[in-house]
Amino acid sequence: MPELPEVQTIVNQLQNLRGRKINSVDIILPAVFGGNEKDIIGEEIRGVERRGKTIVLKLSNGKFLTIHLRMTGRLVYNKTDKINKDKNPITGELPNKHTRAIFGLDKGTLFFNDVRKFGRIKIMSDTQWAMDNQKLGPDALGKEFTEKYLAETCRGWKRPIKLLLLDQEKIAGIGNIYANEILWCARINPRESASVLVRQAPKIVPIIRTCVIKVLREGIKYGGSTSGDRSYVDLLGQPGGMQEHLNVYHRTGKACPRNDGGIIQKSVIGGRGTFFCPVCQG
Ligand SMILES: [Zn+2]
Incomplete structure (x- = not known):
């Protein structure tokens, strides 16, 4: 998508x-x-x-x-x-x-x-x-997506943080590919409750925000991601290149790129395929 x-x-x-x-x-x-x-x-x-x-x-x-x-x-x-x-x-x-x-x-x-x-x-x-x-939340690459906004939104979200990243009314623009990549970047278990996470470790907020911006900008730099179904093409009918740079998405069974000994696992959260490293995102 x-x-x-x-x-x-x-x-x-x-x-x-x-x-x-x-x-x-x-x-x-x-x-x-x-x-x-x-x-x-x-x-x-x-x-x-x-x-x-x-x-x-x-x-x-x-x-x-x-x-x-x-x-x-x-x-x-x-x-x-x-x-x-x-x-x-x-x-x-x-x-x-x-x-x-x-x-x-x-x-x-x-x-x-x-x-x-x-x-x-x-x-x-x-x-x-x-x-x-x-109806949409702040754009993930917009000025309104501040650390303060993210901290407040996390505090009010008891469910898994991955579902918060996917909720367009909270943050607009992130879907399943980039949510997985952002959580790997921030070393967060996708199932972790957003409110518990920020209560226990408030310093995680700027890290999440930095990872959102970094991962999305990287996606733009490579012209988007065209996965196995080859569904996405750009305006000129060409595939993107970001799929070559993904760290966890659809990489089940492969070694974590951090070389921490972790093997990428797949689970399902909110009906969506969720990919993570059990070592650095444990
Ligand atoms: Zn890892």
Whole structure:
């Protein structure tokens, strides 16, 4: 599932489309789309931002086009024509049977593909977007994600700390891959209660925050992570490279990269695969 680093990679690439005009909108699967496509036809892409795991396009009429990729969504840009016959080895020819929406621009085409159909594209007014935005916690790479905020949030969270990292209403942007990596970085057992942890060791708070920022920035540096299902690709249909730099995620049975004698184990917390080293995260 695309998380903050994958979405940021796409948002960085989308900056090149500022100034492009939306000439046509073809909604192939109405369930993925919210709003009236007439509201965006003829409008120009003025700005591109990320909020948590959401891609936000600001249009010339003040509307927002928000795109959430969820599990298997992909946003792929083809700069030449409507049909991409290059047969990219990962995306194949576009459009294809998984294409759910097509945005024809004055130069090039944006394809929204989604195998599992959980992704969502919505047209919103500024007030609608502001309301949606309010439901999210501070962005994990934003100024509001301070040590003070993190300490307070941990104190009020009795359940495993891993579930706190995954809760978008508390911290926006972290998903399962990076939550596992952040806890390894901070040498914390994923099952540990956040409130007990910060009560017993208050000095852990700045370490967690540093690890959140370090791990997510590393994910962006390598263009996001494309795991075994090869689900994530960037705007140009290319895989990321972060999977080569993961320390615990999907590394069950391998030696801990700290060479502490630990072997990476897998358990399940909140229904999500959880990977950790029993030695340095014991
Ligand atoms: Zn270890």
